[in-house]
Amino acid sequence: MKKDLEYYMKLNYPLEVTQVSQEEGGGFIITIPALGRASMNAYGETFEEALALLNEIKRESFARWLNEGLPIPEPAEEAEEEYSGRFVLRIPKFLHRMLAERAERENVSLNSLINSLLMLALSESNTVDKVKDIIKAAFKDYFREAI
Numbered sequence: 001m002k003k004d005l006e007y008y009m010k011l012n013y014p015l016e017v018t019q020v021s022q023e024e025g026g027g028f029i030i031t032i033p034a035l036g037r038a039s040m041n042a043y044g045e046t047f048e049e050a051l052a053l054l055n056e057i058k059r060e061s062f063a064r065w066l067n068e069g070l071p072i073p074e075p076a077e078e079a080e081e082e083y084s085g086r087f088v089l090r091i092p093k094f095l096h097r098m099l100a101e102r103a104e105r106e107n108v109s110l111n112s113l114i115n116s117l118l119m120l121a122l123s124e125s126n127t128v129d130k131v132k133d134i135i136k137a138a139f140k141d142y143f144r145e146a147i
Contacts, residue, residue: 003072008062009055013075017047030054034073035061098139 001007016037018029028050031041035058042057044050065072091099103113120134 005059005062005066008066008072008074009059011075015054032058034075102138 013032013034016031016033018031020027020029020043027043027045028047029041029043030047030050031037032054040054040057040061042050042054044053062072099113100110103110106113108116117134117138
């Protein structure tokens with residue numbers, strides 16, 4: 001198969017979508033990390049507008065790269081490994097106790113609590129700051145008692 005502009009345009013590159021808060025002006029930023037977040041990104045007031053602009057940028061970039069004989073990265077193949085949804089995590093005993101006590105206070109299982117905390121952390125664009133906020137909120141009672 002000839003790897004021309006249309007070939008590359010049809011490839012299914014994973015997208016990264018960030019919703020901009022209303023305080024920051026609203027809208028959406030869409031990037032294609034495999035092609036470079038800094039160079040392959042678009043902003044739009046709606047998701048559709050951002051996606052349309054990203055496709056224009058992608059088409060122009062691919063055309064230029066092909067014309068210049070530059071290699072174009074293709075999306076990584078889906079991992080054939082099946083994930084079980086289980087993994088072992090070793091944590092300090094005090095953290096285990098704190099999580100278990102929090103889960104009991106919220107009347108949820110320890111597994112559910114940790115799943116929720118991880119999902120919240122991963123769903124935020126500035127994950128490190130959000131994880132800090134989540135941890136502070138989760139353990140505010142402990143830290144208040146320790147001070």
